[in-house]
Amino acid sequence: MKVCVIGLGYVGLPTALLAARNHEVVGVDVDESKVDALDRGEPPLEEPALVDLFHEVEGRFEARTDVVPADAFVIVTPTPLDADTEVADLAAVRAAAEAVEPVLTRDDLVVVESTVPPGTTERLVGRILERSGLERGAFSLAHCPERAIPGDTLNEMVGNARLLGAIDDRSAERAADLYSFVEGDLHRTTPRGAEFVKLMENTYRDVNIALANEFAKIAEELGVDVHRSVDLANEHPRVDVHRPGPGVGGHCITIDPQFLAQSSTHDRLISQARAINDSMAKHVLGLVQGAVGEVPDRDPRVTLLGVAYKGDVGDTRETPARPIARLARNVGFDVRAYDPHVESDADLPVELDSLETATAGSDCLVVVTDHSAFANLDSESLATRMRSPTVVDARAVVDRSRWEAAGFEVVVLGDGSN
Numbered sequence: 315m316k317v318c319v320i321g322l323g324y325v326g327l328p329t330a331l332l333a334a335r336n337h338e339v340v341g342v343d344v345d346e347s348k349v350d351a352l353d354r355g356e357p358p359l360e361e362p363a364l365v366d367l368f369h370e371v372e373g374r375f376e377a378r379t380d381v382v383p384a385d386a387f388v389i390v391t392p393t394p395l396d397a398d399t400e401v402a403d404l405a406a407v408r409a410a411a412e413a414v415e416p417v418l419t420r421d422d423l424v425v426v427e428s429t430v431p432p433g434t435t436e437r438l439v440g441r442i443l444e445r446s447g448l449e450r451g452a453f454s455l456a457h458c459p460e461r462a463i464p465g466d467t468l469n470e471m472v473g474n475a476r477l478l479g480a481i482d483d484r485s486a487e488r489a490a491d492l493y494s495f496v497e498g499d500l501h502r503t504t505p506r507g508a509e510f511v512k513l514m515e516n517t518y519r520d521v522n523i524a525l526a527n528e529f530a531k532i533a534e535e536l537g538v539d540v541h542r543s544v545d546l547a548n549e550h551p552r553v554d555v556h557r558p559g560p561g562v563g564g565h566c567i568t569i570d571p572q573f574l575a576q577s578s579t580h581d582r583l584i585s586q587a588r589a590i591n592d593s594m595a596k597h598v599l600g601l602v603q604g605a606v607g608e609v610p611d612r613d614p615r616v617t618l619l620g621v622a623y624k625g626d627v628g629d630t631r632e633t634p635a636r637p638i639a640r641l642a643r644n645v646g647f648d649v650r651a652y653d654p655h656v657e658s659d660a661d662l663p664v665e666l667d668s669l670e671t672a673t674a675g676s677d678c679l680v681v682v683t684d685h686s687a688f689a690n691l692d693s694e695s696l697a698t699r700m701r702s703p704t705v706v707d708a709r710a711v712v713d714r715s716r717w718e719a720a721g722f723e724v725v726v727l728g729d730g731s732n
């Protein structure tokens with residue numbers, strides 16, 4: 315079938331390329347520079363396996379800025395949180411549905427793949443499509459959310475089980491054909507059911523991380539090491555505590571729980587977990603202030619190691635580095651930053667430098683991101699470059715004994731044992 319994928323971002327582009335293994339695919343994005351890059355054969359993709367896939371499907375994938383008639387449409391546009399109202403901003407999903415409506419014909423399939431609050435597929439997208447004069451059922455409609463983890467997108471898109479939240483049997487059959495690249499099981503449910511399950515999954519992770527972060531703060535008070543404690547607790551066959559850190563980032567886990575909270579009067583734990591995770595930036599700053607103390611002569615200098623929201627990716631959306639940098643600047647720190655996966659980011663309140671420049675004369679390093687490269691940093695040369703060799707490790711990635719031997723004072727978030 316001919317498939318039109320609308321939104322060529324972290325999820326839409328890999329989805330379009332995978333679908334192009336079995337179908338003719340047109341990828342649509344409002345960002346002309348993205349479409350131009352794809353036309354030039356330069357896909358904006360971080361994972362090497364995805365670049366290979368781009369070349370594999372050449373001839374079956376084309377990028378455009380306008381929606382064209384097709385047999386199936388997949389909406390994968392962003393669903394951020396509206397900053398003023400704290401509810402889902404569905405403008406891009408609405409715009410995509412409005413772009414499909416004029417070209418929609420009988421028997422076409424429309425899939426919402428964006429993560430959305432329960433009810434959105436049928437109430438918002440379905441109603442816009444009905445303006446075409448076609449009744450629901452004359453066209454197929456489904457919500458098939460994505461579960462892939464950034465960093466291993468291709469393997470997860472293919473291997474993970476997938477939800478098919480279809481309005482009827484025909485919609486489910488056609489969606490199964492569209493997603494024939496998926497090797498995991500396809501589970502049939504309703505659109506609202508799929509919307510709810512997707513949000514439950516990310517909420518579970520956010521709440522679990524909040525619990526780990528609360529354990530970390532308690533461990534600091536009690537004088538024990540939370541990281542070793544989590545390892546030991548997870549030896550229990552029915553316990554799976556997540557990892558504490560400087561806060562939860564990314565476009566999904568920071569946002570999706572709020573789509574559930576906004577949909578119910580019963581939210582208690584979900585909002586509390588969000589607040590705990592958001593409080594971690596302040597907690598990290600407290601650790602930095604405790605470690606650095608009073609600095610004579612000039613503003614104390616702090617260097618953020620990592621601005622990406624998590625390890626080994628270059629994505630900075632909702633990164634905890636942002637509040638940490640802002641809070642540090644507010645209390646008078648000169649803030650520098652280095653990230654091996656991020657060259658520049660205009661949305662960050664701090665410029666990115668090379669490791670050498672960012673750490674020169676620094677009073678404190680703060681490990682914000684768990685990039686694998688940080689486990690192998692040369693602590694001895696860092697110690698000689700800094701004014702006072704101190705590190706606050708919010709991810710438990712540095713080797714304490716090696717860094718202490720190099721002359722560092724080492725503070726690990728959640729480790730009260732030292």
Ligand SMILES: NC(=O)C1=CN([C@@H]2O[C@H](COP(=O)(O)OP(=O)(O)OC[C@H]3O[C@@H](n4cnc5c(N)ncnc54)[C@H](O)[C@@H]3O)[C@@H](O)[C@H]2O)C=CC1
Pocket residue numbers: 320321322323324325326342343344345348390391392393406407409410427428429430460461462463464565566
């Ligand atoms: N990033 C991830 O790992 C995952 C994201 N999701 C969900 O998938 C959806 C998309 O997320 P990402 O791919 O990360 O977003 P993104 O921001 O990387 O990409 C979205 C793309 O849509 C384009 N766009 C915006 N409005 C458009 C319109 N009206 N017509 C055509 N293109 C338009 C943007 O220019 C951008 O290229 C969101 O709902 C997100 O919650 C779900 C699972 C995983």
Ligand SMILES: CC(=O)N[C@@H]1[C@@H](OP(=O)(O)OP(=O)(O)OC[C@H]2O[C@@H](n3ccc(=O)[nH]c3=O)[C@H](O)[C@@H]2O)O[C@H](C(=O)O)[C@@H](O)[C@@H]1O
Pocket residue numbers: 429460461462463464515516519523556557558559560561562563564565566567623624625
């Ligand atoms: C339930 C689940 O694992 N969801 C995944 C998640 O991807 P994402 O990269 O946002 O999640 P993540 O790896 O948990 O990272 C989110 C944030 O949480 C932090 N984090 C994560 C795990 C942990 O134990 N402790 C912790 O502090 C990370 O450092 C990061 O800042 O959200 C994606 C999405 O829905 O967009 C989803 O497709 C992915 O499968």
